[in-house]
Every structure is written in structure tokens, then in C-alpha cells.
Amino acid sequence: MGKQNHDQNKNPNQNKNSNPNQNQSQNQKFNPKPHSNPNEEFDLRETAPRLGGGRFPGNDRVGTAFDLVEQMHYLFVRVVKAKELPKKHNDQFPDPYVELQLGNFRGHTKHFEKVCNPEWNQVFAILKDQIQATSIGFFVKDKNDNNKDHFIGNVCFDVCEVPKRVPPDSPLAPQWYRLDNKEGKRSQGELMLAVWMGTQADEAFPEAWHLDASAVSGDGVANIRSKVYLSPRLWYVRVNVIEAQSLRISDRNFRQLELFVKVELGKVVLRTKNSSSRTPLWNEDLMFVVAEPFEEPLVLSLVDRQSANKDEVLGKCFVSLQNVEKRVDLKFATSRWFNLEKHGTGDNGAKNEGKLNSKIHLRICLEGGYHVLDELTHYSSDFRATARQLWTPSIGVLELGILSAQGLSSMKHKGGNGSTDSYCVAKYGQKWIRTRTIMNTDSPKWNEQYTWEVFDPCTVITIGVFDNQHLQGVDKGGGAKDSKLGKVRIRLSTLESDRVYTHSYPLIVLEPSGVKKMGEIQLAVRFTCTSLVNLLQMYTQPLLPIMHYLYPLSMHQIDSLRHQATQIVSTRLSRAEPPLRKEVVEYMLDVGSTMWSVRKSKANYCRIIEVMTRFTAFCRLFNQICMWKSPFITVLVHILLLVLVYYPHMILSTMCFTIFMIGISKYRFRPRHPPHMDIKLSxxxxxxxxxxxxxxxxxxxxxxxxxxxxxxxxxxxIGSRIQVVIGDLATQGERVHNLLSWRDPRATSLFLILCFISAIVLYVTPCRVIAVLMGFYVLRHPRFRHKLPSTPLSFFRRLPARSDSLL
Known part of the structure; x- marks a missing residue:
């Protein structure tokens, strides 16, 4: 709360814009009002939630106060272990477990078989508002097969006497407590416990077993906890197949040779073109995607196609990627000769390997100067190169508070009633987060906050909501898939610095039956800029790493490589615990977004028409001036024409000053809310x-x-290609419009300042000098040209477009 008050004092108008009627909104709950217009239910709504403070799971800045979520108080219980438990009547060790009783709440630890010194180390969390008892009891029991567990001992506490803990205080140390029997007398055995009051800022919050998940047991417990994931670092593998020598080819029929090289990396197989020479020369590049750590070798096979259905492998070689050169600059990797080996099967089924004199000439390297995975999509969350040597310092911090949701659609049936077990996933850069699953409610309250380092403002954070279909454990799901409830995309460059945005975003899903609203999610977002100079400098830099411009990849290569990268990321994240499943990852990465769709083509066509209407509107205005529809304006245009004819040096300065004044006049009508999914646009x-x-x-x-x-x-x-081209044309037109729309306040400020300075410079500089300089610059010699995009072009490519709001 201290940081929030400091921000309010620093910029009083900021809080006024973000949370109007703040004095009345502190106790206001998130309760969207119904609208009469059916299309308005898909609109973005500003909310005024009650925000608190604390340090939250998943953040990267330990000990820093956050204030984007409502502070929720929990009673935490850590059951650590027990010792010296009594034996059974038959002189056998017990099968102990601990039952937690707090009013109507019952929680159980896992049980151990035949041990008198068990160690559980399990944490329970009960929301303070749901506590309806004055005492909490811990009952150590011996599990029996006849459902009549034997009582060993118990410990009771008064809830009012439980101490409070506020991070960054150290965790509360557990203590030993002697067990009492049913008569309240001391019995054999002790139990180690720690009981305290805390918030979701507590370190124990992510691993705690919550009250609403008491019905989940076994492997399903891992699937309901909040986690932070890191997607693997992806590298391009460039295999340049140059030539082969000293080949042993058995050719008695003097047929035309068809030699090619097949390269395998995991499940991806690529091949070169055919060569008919006995000393074949290919000089072809084959590209793959691989993730660290490099687990699988690169397998190259020299193949002779003898007929349509018969291929003979002349030799193989295996290359470990651990020993491959990593290329982070413009220097080419060193080529090497590799020996080919003959692999066969003996009479007893054993594999035989024989060395050959045949060799193959290859140039293999790991490309770290490219950015992998997101270069095809408009929703990229990271534009940095793979190699850490090419990374630049961060320019800010993105803070996301996932507050709550309202009106979620029922995705399953329990006991004859519909239910939803929802959780959120957010992706930005390499960091993925998953909130805990809130069970059996259509109005979950997560109140979890996460942070990311920002290296480029022209990036997008994606938040998705899903229904958990794996509450029975990893292996008991029966092939079920987590259902999608919708997602939200927010471009960081559309956010003002240090302002808290609290809005309710509609969750929209497009199904074969039509568009459907699955509910609303309430988010709190803040982008904090740590270096304004570095932030503004990013607008003048190329959007992608320089390797994309000096050695560009073809569209076919980009399609193939992005598909490989998506499969690798989904496979790696699905191997985490709990797994982030394939359907979730693919939905967050917008897999299949470039496939043909009549709807998307029509939407992009409408975007182009809307951009063109601005030019046609200017033509209509000019025609009205010529037709004397407004005599006063027509006379002013005549006077302006005479001034510019007699003073031609004022033409360019007047144009720049006019643009500057138009941009200033539009500042009052600048967008006040982040973009969201727009069903009308889609x-x-x-x-x-x-x-x-x-x-x-x-x-x-x-x-x-x-x-x-x-x-x-x-x-x-064919239509998918046309769709992408139409979308790119619409994006360029929308970027021109957003120069003055204040959609990106920093970019518009830079452009207006440039126009104002240009107006002054053009006014004091003779027009002849400017014309000569511009002509000489346009006609300059190729040696003075640079392969990288110019500064104006880089600035233009960083402007936002309405593609972020497309479904």
C-alpha cells in the first residue's frame, strides 16, 4: 500500500483517470451491470476493485510490495512430522495420517504404512472469511481397511490465538506438540506443527491445499496448484550440405543416379535435392529448431534412390549438437568433413557398424542471432535473439494482477448441476504462469499477481482462461482436454507508464455454432518504465534481430520452423509438473491463426475499407471546398494558396505544423482503455x-x-496467403492512422515532437537546400546504403494496429 500511495502523490491525475470515484470504490465489488444492447456485453468495462498489497507467488522481485490485487487472509497450517507414535495391539507399527478439523472443514494428509516417525510436510490453507469455528484440531489416526480408523492422539488450538505473519518476515518455525488422548490426558507421541495467519503473499500459498479443493486427492492435487513455467530456449540449427566424396555405389545397369541427403532431428525429417553425379554437390541449407538442453543427435543419411519404392542408404553419420558451433554474429561457421558409417543387421539380429572411406562435407551451426517462434504472428511477446550475448537491458517491468471472473459458462456436470473448475494462464516472453484452480464456481477469485521484465514495449501479453479437466490425476484423465473459456491480449505500448488499468475483459470463444461469451475476467495491469531514454530508443531500433534482415528466411522456412518450435514448446511444457498441456499451449500461441477463413478474409477486407475511407473522406472534403459548400472555408483556402505560392518555403513547415496541431487536438480523444477482443471487427x-x-x-x-x-x-x-497479405496491408494503414491517434502515447509524442522540430528547421532552412539534400540522399551510391531498416521504417513497424483485437 505504501507504493500505491506514493504513486498517487506523484501523479494525482493518474489515479483520477484509472479509478474514478475512488472514495466510493474502495468497498465496491466487481459486479458488471447488464446492458440492453446485446452487442455491449462483448465490450470492455472499467472497474474499481479493492486493491491491497503483499508479495505474491511467481514474482521475480522478492521482498517488493505489490498492490494490484485484493489482499486475502488465510489460515495456514503446516503439518511437518510426528515421532514416537505408539504401536498397535499386535505390536505392529501404525499407518498414520493427520486429519485437520475446523468446523465443517476436513482435511487429510497422506498416510504412511507401518512407520512410527512419519514426515508429511503438507500445507493447508483456509480462507479467513470461511472460518466458522473458534478452535482447530489435529487428529493423528491409524488407517485401517475396515474404514474404522484408530485414534492415536490430537492437538487443539484456539483460532484467535494464531499468530500473524507478514512477508518478508522469515517463515514461522514449526514446534513439537505432545498428543492428548480422548480424555484430554497426555499420550505417547508428538506432532510437529506450524499454524499462522497470512495472505496470498506467503511462500506457502502456491503449495497449499485449499478449502475448495478438499475433494481432490492423489495426483490431482498437483494439477490445481499455481506454478511458474519457463519455455525452453530455442535455437535454429542450420545444416549446409555441401558435397560428398569416395562413395561406394553398386551400379551394374548404368542407370542415372539419384543421390540425396536425408537429415533427421527428432521427428523432423528434411532432405536435399537429387544429384546424378558420383561426386555429388548440393550446397543446400536445411533448417531445424532445437531446444536446450540438446537431447537428440543430428542424423544424416546419404541415400541412393534405386527405384520409386526402393532406397539404399549408402552411409550415416551422427552429430551431437553439444559439440556444434554456436553462431551469434555474422561470421559463417567452419565447414568439416564427416566420415560415413554403414549400418546393417546381422544374421542373429544384432546391429553391425562398419566404417567407410566415404565422407560428406557439412557446415553445421546453431543460429543464436535469430528470434525463434513468434516472428510470424502479430502477437509476439518477445523480439530478442536467442543468444544472451545479444540481449539488451530491460526497459521496464510489467505487473499483472489476475483478480477474478464472473459468469463463467458451465463446462461439466457434477451431481446433476453444471460446474466450472477454472484457472488462468498468462504468457509473456519465456515466462508462463498458471494460477491455482478454483473449483465448482462460476465466479472464481484468484487474486494472484505476477511480474515480468520488459525488453521491448511493442510486445503483447496473452491471458487465457481454461476449465480443468484433470482433477483425478495425470493418468486418470482418460484423454480429456482442458476446455478453453477465452483469452485476452494486451499490447504494452498502448499502456501509459505507471498507470494501473483495472478492466473487465469479455471472454469470447468462436465455435462452429457461432460466437459465444464465456464470461468476464477482471485484470489489473501496470507497466512501469525504468528508463525513459532506453524506452524511446527502442522505437528507432529494428523490430527483429539483425540476422532476420541480413540473412532472411523464406516464408516456407518460417512456416515449417514455427510449427517445429510450437511442437517443441508444447512438448516441454507438458512434461512439467503439473503439466501445461498441449491444447493450452497451442491456444495461447495461436496455432492455426493463418489458416484460410472466409470470416477472417472479410474482416481484413473491412479493415482495408475503413482505412481507405479516411482518404476518401479527404477527397470529399476537398470536393466540398471546390463546390463552395462552405464559402468561409473556401475563402480561407484561397488565402492559404496565395500565401504558399508567394512563400514556397513555408509549404513543408506548414504541413508539419498542421499535422502537429491535428495530433494535439486529438489528444483529448485518445483511447483511455487497452484494446480487447472485438467481435464486430472480427x-x-x-x-x-x-x-x-x-x-x-x-x-x-x-x-x-x-x-x-x-x-x-x-x-x-491460396486463400490463407491472401488473407495474410490483406491483413498486413490493413496493419500498415492502421499504423499510419495511429501516428496521431495516441493509441501508443509514446510513439505519438515522439512523432509530434519530430513534426514540431521539422517545422522549425524547414522554416529557417532555404527550400532549395532541402530539395538538394533530399535529392542527393535518395540518389546516393549503393555503398552508402545500409542493409538494416532505416530509423523511420523501424519506428513505423513498431506502431500498434488493430490486429491485436482480432479473434
Whole structure:
């Protein structure tokens, strides 16, 4: 709360913009009001939640106060271990476990078989508002198969006497307590416990077993806890197959040779073109994606195609990626000759390996100067190169408070009633977070806060909401998939620095039956800039690492590599505990967003038309001036024309000053809210059923008829390319419009300052000098040109567009 008060004193207007009517909103709960217009239920709504303070799980700055979520108080109980428990009547060790009783709440630790000194080390958390008892009891019992567990001893505490703990205080030390029997007398055995009052800022909060999850047991407990994931570092593997020598080819029929090299990395197989020479020369580049740590070797096979159905492997070589050179600059890797080995199977089934004199010439390197995974999408959360040597210092911190949700759709049935077990996933950069699962409610309250370092403001954070279908454990899900409830994308450059944005975002999902609102999620977002100079300098830098411009990849390579990267990330995250499953990762990464869709093509067409209407509006205005619709304005234009004719040096300065004044006048109407999913922009609310059926159709199509299938697939493949081109054209037009729209306040400020300075410089500089300088600059010699994008072009590419709001 101290940081929040400091921010309010530093900028009083900031809090006024972010939370109007603050005095009345401190106790106001999130309760969206119904709207009469059915389209308004998909709109963004500003809220005024009650925010608190504390340090939250998943943050990267230990000991720093955060204030983007409501502070919730919990009673934490840590059951550590027991010792010297009595034996059974048959002189056997007990099967002990601890039962926690607090009013109607019952919680159980796991039980151990035949041990008198068990160690549980389990944490329970009970929300303070749900406590309806004055005492809490711990009952140590011996588990029996006949469901009549034997009582060993108990310990009781008064809830009012439980101490409070506020981080960054050290964790409360557990203590030994002697067990009492049913008569309240001392019995054999002791129990180590720690009981305290805390908030979700406590270190024990992520691992605690919560009250609403008391029905979950076994492996399902791991699937409901909040976790932080790190996606693996991805590298491009460039394999340049140059040539081969000293080949042993058995060719008695003097047929034309068809030699090629097949390269395998995991499940991905690529091959070179065919060569008919006995000393083949290919000089082809094959690109792969690999993640650290490098687990699988690179396998190269020299193959002779003898017939359409018969290939002979002339030799193989295995290359460990641990020993491959890492390329982080513009220098080419060193080429090497590799020996080929002959692999065969003996009579007894054993594998035989024989060395050959054949060699293959390769240049293999790990490309660290590229950015992997997100270069195709408009929703990238990171533009840094893979190699850490090329990273720049951070320019700020992004703080996200996941508060609550309202009106979530029921995704399953329990006891005849609909229920939803929801959790959130947020992705930014390499860091993924997952909140805890709140069970059996359509209005969950998470109140968890997370932070990310920001290295580029023109990036997007994605927040998705899912229904947990794996509460019975990892191996008992029966192939179930977590259901998606919608997602939100927020571009950081559209946020003002140090301002808290508290809004309710609609959760929208497009289904074959049409667009559907699955509920609303309430978020608190703040972007804090640590270095304004570095932040503004980022607008003049190339968007992607320089390798993308000096050695660009083809569209076919980008499609293939992004598919590989997506599969690698989903596989690695699904191996975590708890797993972040494939369907979740693919939904967050927008897999299949470039596939053909009539709806998306129409939406991009409408975007282009809307951009063009601004130019047609200017033409209509000019025509009205020529037709004397407004005599006063027409006379002013005549006077301006005479002034510019007699003083031509004022033309450019007047244009820049006019743009400056238009931008200043639009400051009052600047967007006050972050962008969100827009069903009107996506045309999701007016799409016909047959178009949705085509959009959700499989690829290749599942329609009947071979001719229909061939033509339909070809149309969708071509249409997807056209769709991307149309979307890119619309994006460029929207970026021109956003120069003066204050959608990105920092970029508009830079542009207006440049226009103002240009107006002054152009006014004091003779127009002839400017014309000569501009002409000489445009006609400059190629040796004075640079391969990297110019500063204006880099600035333009960083401007936001409405593509962030597309479904």
C-alpha cells in the first residue's frame, strides 16, 4: 500500500483517470451491470476493485510490495512430522495420517504404512472469511481397511490465538506438540506443527491445499496448484550440405543416379535435392529448431534412390549438437568433413557398424542471432535473439494482477448441476504462469499477481482462461482436454507508464455454432518504465534481430520452423509438473491463426475499407471546398494558396505544423482503455453457419468427393496467403492512422515532437537546400546504403494496429 500511495502523490491525475470515484470504490465489488444492447456485453468495462498489497507467488522481485490485487487472509497450517507414535495391539507399527478439523472443514494428509516417525510436510490453507469455528484440531489416526480408523492422539488450538505473519518476515518455525488422548490426558507421541495467519503473499500459498479443493486427492492435487513455467530456449540449427566424396555405389545397369541427403532431428525429417553425379554437390541449407538442453543427435543419411519404392542408404553419420558451433554474429561457421558409417543387421539380429572411406562435407551451426517462434504472428511477446550475448537491458517491468471472473459458462456436470473448475494462464516472453484452480464456481477469485521484465514495449501479453479437466490425476484423465473459456491480449505500448488499468475483459470463444461469451475476467495491469531514454530508443531500433534482415528466411522456412518450435514448446511444457498441456499451449500461441477463413478474409477486407475511407473522406472534403459548400472555408483556402505560392518555403513547415496541431487536438480523444477482443471487427457476430463450418473444417478437408477435396484444399491454401497479405496491408494503414491517434502515447509524442522540430528547421532552412539534400540522399551510391531498416521504417513497424483485437 505504501507504493500505491506514493504513486498517487506523484501523479494525482493518474489515479483520477484509472479509478474514478475512488472514495466510493474502495468497498465496491466487481459486479458488471447488464446492458440492453446485446452487442455491449462483448465490450470492455472499467472497474474499481479493492486493491491491497503483499508479495505474491511467481514474482521475480522478492521482498517488493505489490498492490494490484485484493489482499486475502488465510489460515495456514503446516503439518511437518510426528515421532514416537505408539504401536498397535499386535505390536505392529501404525499407518498414520493427520486429519485437520475446523468446523465443517476436513482435511487429510497422506498416510504412511507401518512407520512410527512419519514426515508429511503438507500445507493447508483456509480462507479467513470461511472460518466458522473458534478452535482447530489435529487428529493423528491409524488407517485401517475396515474404514474404522484408530485414534492415536490430537492437538487443539484456539483460532484467535494464531499468530500473524507478514512477508518478508522469515517463515514461522514449526514446534513439537505432545498428543492428548480422548480424555484430554497426555499420550505417547508428538506432532510437529506450524499454524499462522497470512495472505496470498506467503511462500506457502502456491503449495497449499485449499478449502475448495478438499475433494481432490492423489495426483490431482498437483494439477490445481499455481506454478511458474519457463519455455525452453530455442535455437535454429542450420545444416549446409555441401558435397560428398569416395562413395561406394553398386551400379551394374548404368542407370542415372539419384543421390540425396536425408537429415533427421527428432521427428523432423528434411532432405536435399537429387544429384546424378558420383561426386555429388548440393550446397543446400536445411533448417531445424532445437531446444536446450540438446537431447537428440543430428542424423544424416546419404541415400541412393534405386527405384520409386526402393532406397539404399549408402552411409550415416551422427552429430551431437553439444559439440556444434554456436553462431551469434555474422561470421559463417567452419565447414568439416564427416566420415560415413554403414549400418546393417546381422544374421542373429544384432546391429553391425562398419566404417567407410566415404565422407560428406557439412557446415553445421546453431543460429543464436535469430528470434525463434513468434516472428510470424502479430502477437509476439518477445523480439530478442536467442543468444544472451545479444540481449539488451530491460526497459521496464510489467505487473499483472489476475483478480477474478464472473459468469463463467458451465463446462461439466457434477451431481446433476453444471460446474466450472477454472484457472488462468498468462504468457509473456519465456515466462508462463498458471494460477491455482478454483473449483465448482462460476465466479472464481484468484487474486494472484505476477511480474515480468520488459525488453521491448511493442510486445503483447496473452491471458487465457481454461476449465480443468484433470482433477483425478495425470493418468486418470482418460484423454480429456482442458476446455478453453477465452483469452485476452494486451499490447504494452498502448499502456501509459505507471498507470494501473483495472478492466473487465469479455471472454469470447468462436465455435462452429457461432460466437459465444464465456464470461468476464477482471485484470489489473501496470507497466512501469525504468528508463525513459532506453524506452524511446527502442522505437528507432529494428523490430527483429539483425540476422532476420541480413540473412532472411523464406516464408516456407518460417512456416515449417514455427510449427517445429510450437511442437517443441508444447512438448516441454507438458512434461512439467503439473503439466501445461498441449491444447493450452497451442491456444495461447495461436496455432492455426493463418489458416484460410472466409470470416477472417472479410474482416481484413473491412479493415482495408475503413482505412481507405479516411482518404476518401479527404477527397470529399476537398470536393466540398471546390463546390463552395462552405464559402468561409473556401475563402480561407484561397488565402492559404496565395500565401504558399508567394512563400514556397513555408509549404513543408506548414504541413508539419498542421499535422502537429491535428495530433494535439486529438489528444483529448485518445483511447483511455487497452484494446480487447472485438467481435464486430472480427465479424464473428454476423458470420453464416456455412462459413463457420468451413472455418472449423479439418485440413485437409473432410468433405466427400476427390475432386471437391482437391479444389477445396487448394482454395484454402491460396486463400490463407491472401488473407495474410490483406491483413498486413490493413496493419500498415492502421499504423499510419495511429501516428496521431495516441493509441501508443509514446510513439505519438515522439512523432509530434519530430513534426514540431521539422517545422522549425524547414522554416529557417532555404527550400532549395532541402530539395538538394533530399535529392542527393535518395540518389546516393549503393555503398552508402545500409542493409538494416532505416530509423523511420523501424519506428513505423513498431506502431500498434488493430490486429491485436482480432479473434
Amino acid at each position: 465479424l464473428a457476430h454476423i458470420t453464416h453457419g456455412d462459413e463457420l463450418d468451413e472455418e472449423f473444417d479439418t485440413f485437409p478437408t473432410s468433405k466427400q468427393g476427390e475432386v471437391l477435396k482437391m479444389r477445396y484444399d487448394r482454395l484454402r491454401c
